[in-house]
Amino acid sequence: MRELSTAIDHLAIEDPSEIPRAQLAEQLIELHWQMARLQAQIARRTAVRVF
Known part of the structure; x- marks a missing residue:
């Protein structure tokens, strides 16, 4: 998740x-x-059910 956050920060x-x-x-297409x-x-992940 840190990599995703870093990529968004760069954008x-x-x-x-x-x-x-x-x-x-x-870039817009990508x-x-x-x-x-x-x-x-x-x-x-929203669909995962914890029993």
Whole structure:
């Protein structure tokens, strides 16, 4: 989880207005892909039942 937090921190310090449009588009696609993967893992863990 620390690596995920660090990656988000790195994104937070970037200024998107300074990123070239083509690179920004690639980043947006990748971020959406990674967000979907993260949401899937959240759903998996939410579905776990403790007996």
